[in-house]
Amino acid sequence: MAHINDNYLKLKAGYLFPEIGRRVRAFAEANPQAKVIRLGIGDVTRPLPPAILKAFHEAVDDLARVETFAGYGPEQGYDFLINTIIEKSYNPLGVTLKTSEMFISDGSKCDCANILDIFALDNVVAIGDPVYPVYNDTNVMIGRTGEADEKGYYKGIVYMPCNEANGFFPAYPKEKVDIIYLCFPNNPTGAVATKAQLKGWVDYALQNHAIILFDAAYEAFITEPGYPHSIYEIEGAKKCAVEFRSFSKTAGFTGVRCGLVVVPEELEGTTTNGEKYSVNKLWLRRQTTKFNGASYPVQKAAAAVYSAEGWQQTKEIIDYYMENARIIREGMKAAGLTVYGGVNAPYIWLKTPSGMSSWDFFDKLLTECNVVGTPGSGFGPSGEGFFRLSAFGNRDSVIEAVARIRQNLK
Ligand code: MLT
Numbered sequence: 001m002a003h004i005n006d007n008y009l010k011l012k013a014g015y016l017f018p019e020i021g022r023r024v025r026a027f028a029e030a031n032p033q034a035k036v037i038r039l040g041i042g043d044v045t046r047p048l049p050p051a052i053l054k055a056f057h058e059a060v061d062d063l064a065r066v067e068t069f070a071g072y073g074p075e076q077g078y079d080f081l082i083n084t085i086i087e088k089s090y091n092p093l094g095v096t097l098k099t100s101e102m103f104i105s106d107g108s109k110c111d112c113a114n115i116l117d118i119f120a121l122d123n124v125v126a127i128g129d130p131v132y133p134v135y136n137d138t139n140v141m142i143g144r145t146g147e148a149d150e151k152g153y154y155k156g157i158v159y160m161p162c163n164e165a166n167g168f169f170p171a172y173p174k175e176k177v178d179i180i181y182l183c184f185p186n187n188p189t190g191a192v193a194t195k196a197q198l199k200g201w202v203d204y205a206l207q208n209h210a211i212i213l214f215d216a217a218y219e220a221f222i223t224e225p226g227y228p229h230s231i232y233e234i235e236g237a238k239k240c241a242v243e244f245r246s247f248s249k250t251a252g253f254t255g256v257r258c259g260l261v262v263v264p265e266e267l268e269g270t271t272t273n274g275e276k277y278s279v280n281k282l283w284l285r286r287q288t289t290k291f292n293g294a295s296y297p298v299q300k301a302a303a304a305v306y307s308a309e310g311w312q313q314t315k316e317i318i319d320y321y322m323e324n325a326r327i328i329r330e331g332m333k334a335a336g337l338t339v340y341g342g343v344n345a346p347y348i349w350l351k352t353p354s355g356m357s358s359w360d361f362f363d364k365l366l367t368e369c370n371v372v373g374t375p376g377s378g379f380g381p382s383g384e385g386f387f388r389l390s391a392f393g394n395r396d397s398v399i400e401a402v403a404r405i406r407q408n409l410k
Contacts (some may be wrong), residue, residue, distance in 0.1 A: 049313030055304030077104025130379030293314015331402030
């Protein structure tokens with residue numbers, strides 16, 4: 001009989017969001033009259049903006065004609081998209097990139113997981129706590145860890161607690177680490193990093209020959225000036241950082257699927273023999289073997305995000321979600337809760353009332369208010385006692401959810 005990868009058996013429970021979905025379905029089945037409002041998973045609700053939809057339709061029509069038909073595209077992504085992103089999204093930040101340094105994909109979740117392919121298992125990985133669960137779980141799946149302890153920390157991973165005391169910004173690990181995950185604006189806490197804070201991490205990584213995996217999936221939701229949208233705004237970052245970006249939340253592509261990874265040519269790791277080797281070359285090798293690129297119509301639609309019309313429409317939707325974030329943040333404060341995030345990120349991170357556990361608060365909101373959020377402990381042990389609300393709902397639902405919670409907590 002074939003042996004399974006029993007690293008999977010070390011995983012504590014189902015993946016967080018399907019687990020929440022399962023509980024909500026069970027509740028809805030038992031209470032069919034309940035009007036459940038979902039502010040749990042960060043899934044977008046606004047439809048694709050017209051300029052993007054038009055480009056999408058036109059690209060599908062291209063597939064209907066011999067002269068414009070597109071089969072396999074470049075595994076790395078079409079130049080028309082890569083060059084547009086560099087010109088419209090990176091150059092205005094003062095960041096120059098070569099076409100060969102960007103890789104288009106079918107989403108950031110897969111990229112965050114797949115990148116582990118090109119790093120040896122004996123690397124020590126540092127992860128924030130709480131954190132987007134994909135970073136942790138994929139390291140468990142690949143076999144980099146031992147079992148979890150009673151708190152939920154896996155042996156072999158260095159956890160960097162992010163809490164009220166440190167402003168949800170991780171301190172440098174005491175032990176030597178090789179790979180560091182950073183996510184800003186942060187999922188789930190909504191914290192955003194300043195340039196000085198990111199510079200600290202870049203300098204740390206350079207001094208310690210570590211690589212930063214920088215998840216910038218929520219950069220478009222930074223509303224205040226002065227915060228870095230890319231780690232490459234920090235000098236030296238091209239020598240120590242990979243950056244992930246996503247069209248999912250920015251442009252409503254959670255169902256369409258498109259993301260990107262930047263792997264600078266200056267970035268190097270070492271072989272077992274201690275020789276330096278280009279990380280960009282390895283990732284290209286990995287992608288050309290294991291991936292055939294995001295689909296042509298999707299890449300055309302993604303490029304349309306950066307047209308003048310496309311960006312204006314996209315920005316209006318981002319503003320819509322950030323207005324939701326304001327409504328949630330202020331509503332939860334008015335309900336007497338301690339609230340973080342929601343200013344430069346589409347997530348509101350709140351402290352549960354009277355020290356309730358995250359899952360107890362989840363059950364309370366589900367059963368008493370029929371509102372779904374995400375228990376903070378699902379993002380890691382330091383998330384216990386916290387709760388995340390997503391700003392990606394419809395305005396009416398958001399207003400209704402806030403009113404129900406305020407009424408309940410009176
Ligand atoms: C979240 O709710 O944290 C995100 O939607 C998860 C994801 O982007 O995969």
